[in-house]
């Protein structure tokens with residue numbers, strides 16, 4: 173078992189044996205939840221893998237496949253919705269040439285995601301690019317930021 | 325130096341997004357350049373503060389010289405040098421950048437209890453909270469009070485839960501106190517999942533210790549030794565400040581073993597949510613802390629009898645808990661002097677959407693909706709007509725312009741088919757389609773339904789499908805009837821609050837905006853011009869200047885026309901994205 177997994181295992185016992193925290197730690201370490209890691213913990217802890225997957229698919233935060241290097245999250249809360257978040261999302265899909273149902277560019281550079289609400293409604297519409305919150309963003313400004321990401 | 329100048333920079337999520345961190349850096353740099361010693365705190369207090377509400381004008385900066393406070397709006401790093409030179413050093417405020425009347429108007433009708441220290445104290449310094457009387461309530465309770473007294477005070481204050489249901493807090497605590505169990509828990513519900521709401525985030529970002537103090541007092545009253553704050557992972561800044569505050573509180577013995585030297589042990593753990601709206605429901609939240617899928621269970625038994633790990637548990641909302649220390653310090657009577665007969669105190673609302681002064685407000689219960697929208701909010705953006713206010717998020721409803729005079733309290737809003745809820749208030753104008761809004765909320769509840777009970781899992785799906793066909797132009801005559809019948813059944817038979825309230829956005833919009841549904845169904849038109857499938861875009865020849873802006877932005881190549889000539893949109897190619905409409909500066913794109 174590699175070192176990262178061992179540490180996660182140690183935290184697990186400290187955390188009252190909480191599978192959600194364990195999965196959060198796995199995701200922090202790998203950026204997503206690799207299937208192998210789940211099987212590894214399932215064996216180590218004698219907990220059926222289905223319990224891990226049951227939780228990982230229940231909570232929106234967990235990802236079962238790797239994500240892009242850059243994460244662009246569009247807030248789809250009510251205030252953002254009435255200020256045009258849908259147009260931003262459609263613009264992103266067009267700009268990145270993403271086929272229906274796909275969220276990561278084929279070069280794994282950019283992943284687009286939606287979030288229910290980040291609670292920054294006064295500066296709607298909001299997009300979060302690699303954890304930085306951009307408020308009152310227009311489609312034009314967003315596309316500029318995306319092109320900047322691609323250049324880096 | 326006696327009257328040190330004080331500089332406060334708004335650094336909540338809104339402030340930071342608008343550039344608060346850079347403004348802070350610029351102040352540090354300028355103060356250093358001016359030879360005001362590197363340790364700015366000695367000669368000049370430079371604070372980061374939480375949200376004071378009007379995030380739309382961020383970055384907001386207060387400068388206090390000789391006890392006179394001036395507030396600046398829209399501050400950016402390149403403006404800092406002039407402020408330091410003219411105001412901090414020479415005490416001449418830079419008039420052009422000061423806040424205007426609407427900033428004061430925004431605050432005039434508000435009464436701040438929970439938010440009284442948000443935006444003035446430094447959320448990362450416990451001394452800052454102590455200086456305004458923080459943790460005095462805890463001292464008072466531990467030194468001269470008893471659990472029974474504390475509960476009595478809360479009951480007399482009339483405080484009701486701010487998480488949505490409005491259950492009397494004192495009573496909840498009493499139920500739990502009366503349980504004899506060696507283990508009890510108190511949980512702070514900071515899951516704030518309602519889209520369009522950010523009260524709890526702002527409270528934790530601006531004054532985390534008030535929430536902690538409320539929890540410790542609650543734990544003492546019910547006899548708990550362990551507490552949890554269940555907080556959304558989508559609120560990284562709030563999580564960070566909360567963790568810092570917990571560490572500081574432990575150091576000063578407000579948490580941990582033998583709190584303030586008394587025989588009372590209590591500590592708090594932070595649990596991060598994982599992105600499921602239903603986990604705000606108390607029994608689902610408990611399941612989530614226990615490490616399971618966050619699915620609600622039937623009540624009774626209520627958590628005060630059987631909660632976390634089967635033990636008696638009090639679950640309170642962030643704002644509820646943040647009220648506690650102020651009530652203890654100022655007395656039940658003081659708190660009860662605000663509000664109406666049945667809804668006491670103040671309530672924090674997140675006022676957003678199509679409104680001028682969008683932000684966080686705290687008002688006495690019972691204030692009229694009109695005062696909130698026009699006096700505090702400054703009315704509607706631009707010159708468009710007000711249409712409705714959506715309150716209570718996905719569990720609430722839309723209140724139309726004709727009802728603007730109603731009072732905002734638990735009972736009055738329920739009477740018109742909406743709820744106070746957690747405090748989201750989204751203002752809608754004539755450009756918002758009410759069928760689309762109902763569809764938006766159903767998309768939300770349908771996606772967030774945990775799937776445990778059938779009425780919610782399948783019922784919300786069917787509701788959504790009907791709304792989708794109405795907005796796509798395939799609505800049928802019997803659809804309104806069907807929507808309403810299905811709604812009543814889902815409300816009556818769902819397991820938890822999510823399903824029981826999910827149809828509210830539909831019912832209230834049908835009640836007040838029936839003609840809009842009918843236009844979609846019968847005329848296949850969207851009067852507000854929102855529903856894509858029912859729209860056609862065309863260039864209005866008399867306004868078109870031939871600037872080419874629409875042609876440049878069109879993703880489908882549907883616009884043609886020579887420069888300085890009237891352009892044309894090819895309806896066959898048009899994908900109805902609305903980009904041309906947005907881009908045109910001459911209102912020369914018509915839709916309908």
Ligand SMILES: Cc1cc2nc3c(=O)[nH]c(=O)nc-3n(C[C@H](O)[C@H](O)[C@H](O)COP(=O)(O)O)c2cc1C
Pocket residue numbers: 484485486487488489490491493513514515516517518601602603604605606607639640641642644645746820821822
């Ligand atoms: C679907 C659903 C979501 C909820 N979300 C929240 C929430 O985000 N925050 C909250 O405090 N209460 C939420 N509640 C209400 C809680 O179940 C509970 O009533 C509340 O936390 C009790 O605290 P209070 O008495 O202080 O209001 C939600 C309820 C339901 C049914």
